[in-house]
Amino acid sequence: MQFSVLFANFGQGAVYAVIAFLFMVAAKKIADKRTTTIDDDHEILEKSNVAIGFRRTGLYIAYAIAFSGTLSGVSAGFAGDVIALFVDGILITVCLFACRTLNDRVMLAHIDNDQEALNGNVAVGLAECGMYIATGFVLNGSFSGGSGNLMAGVVSALVFFLAGQAALLICGYCYELLTPFNVRDEIEKGNAAAGIALAGMLIALGIILRASIAGPSVNWTADLISFGLYTVYGIVLLLIFNKAIDRFLLPYTNIAVEVERDRNIAALALTEAAVIAVAIVISSVM
Numbered sequence: 001m002q003f004s005v006l007f008a009n010f011g012q013g014a015v016y017a018v019i020a021f022l023f024m025v026a027a028k029k030i031a032d033k034r035t036t037t038i039d040d041d042h043e044i045l046e047k048s049n050v051a052i053g054f055r056r057t058g059l060y061i062a063y064a065i066a067f068s069g070t071l072s073g074v075s076a077g078f079a080g081d082v083i084a085l086f087v088d089g090i091l092i093t094v095c096l097f098a099c100r101t102l103n104d105r106v107m108l109a110h111i112d113n114d115q116e117a118l119n120g121n122v123a124v125g126l127a128e129c130g131m132y133i134a135t136g137f138v139l140n141g142s143f144s145g146g147s148g149n150l151m152a153g154v155v156s157a158l159v160f161f162l163a164g165q166a167a168l169l170i171c172g173y174c175y176e177l178l179t180p181f182n183v184r185d186e187i188e189k190g191n192a193a194a195g196i197a198l199a200g201m202l203i204a205l206g207i208i209l210r211a212s213i214a215g216p217s218v219n220w221t222a223d224l225i226s227f228g229l230y231t232v233y234g235i236v237l238l239l240i241f242n243k244a245i246d247r248f249l250l251p252y253t254n255i256a257v258e259v260e261r262d263r264n265i266a267a268l269a270l271t272e273a274a275v276i277a278v279a280i281v282i283s284s285v286m
Contacts, residue, residue: 012078016085020067023089024060030097031059038118051117051125058129059096062136066092069140069214084153088143091154095161099135102165103128107172111188123187123195130199131168134206138164141213160213160227164206167231171205172198174235175242181260193259193268200272201238204279208234211283230286237282238275245274 032040040056043049070088071081104113108127116124142157142164175198176183186194212230217223246255255271258264 012081015082016067016071019082019085019089020063023067023093024063027059027063027093027096028056030093031056034097035114038114043118049117049120051120051122054122054125054129055117058132059100061129062096062132062139063092065133065136066096066139066143069143069210072144087154088157091157092139095139095157096132096135098161099131099165100128102169103131106169107131108184108187111184116188116190121187121190122192123190126192126195126199127187130195130202133199134168134202134209135161135164137203137206137210138168138213141210144214156217159224163224163227163231164209164213167209167227167235168202168205170231171201171235171238174239175201178239179259180256186259191259191263192265193263196265196268196272197255197259200268200275201242204238204272204275205231205234207276207279207283208238208286211286234279234282238279241278242271242275245271245278249274 038052040052043052044056067085067089070085070092076084108124111124113124113128117128138161139157142160143153172183179197181194183194183198187198208230209227212227212234218226242255249271250258250267253267255268258267
């Protein structure tokens with residue numbers, strides 16, 4: 001073992017971690033400015049507002065997932081990697097805050113997310129958390145594709161971010177369409193079980209989409225067709241397994257009852273963990 005190489009890797013790893021942390025600090029400042037009517041620090045630290053806590057949790061985890069894609073690509077040397085990390089960090093920040101806007105205006109269109117979070121609506125916080133993390137996986141795949149140059153990587157990340165957001169929105173719509181209750185209405189009512197249900201499906205699809213994007217590019221036509229097919233494949237499989245999980249892991253009840261009537265957070269945590277586990281297995285063989 002060459003200890004000089006080992007210690008050099010330790011030092012580089014520390015620098016990368018510091019850069020990622022600085023972007024998370026910047027994201028906190030941006031998020032604070034975005035909701036000027038809410039003192040997020042006060043809500044989290046003094047009022048123990050779980051809804052706002054989940055919002056920030058999803059944002060920070062999404063950063064880590066996205067940055068890990070950037071760092072998994074072919075190295076351009078330490079200096080080149082640092083430059084790429086800063087460029088990707090800016091792009092990740094833009095995409096994650098755009099994701100939040102899309103979540104507000106489309107996924108949860110009839111809900112005032114900021115006001116609901118301020119009121120302590122945990123379901124809204126969980127839904128936003130899931131959307132952030134799912135987007136983090138999409139960005140991870142975009143950055144780990146090994147594009148030929150920095151500009152090509154930026155374009156690829158933006159294209160697949162937009163495609164991924166469309167896929168996640170379609171997934172949320174299909175899930176609501178096939179459930180016997182209105183997911184968004186339940187979230188608006190503060191039903192945390194419904195928030196977990198939506199978040200779990202989004203994260204599971206994000207994991208599958210990440211696997212479909214990662215890897216060397218063929219050409220734009222083939223890449224986008226492949227992404228579209230995997231989107232349909234992922235949504236269909238997840239919905240089928242969701243029904244199977246309902247049947248076999250909740251043998252004496254069903255998800256609809258546990259969400260709408262009982263608001264059973266424990267039952268939904270179990271079912272969505274199973275959905276995410278299935279997505280991990282699916283993505284490993286893609």
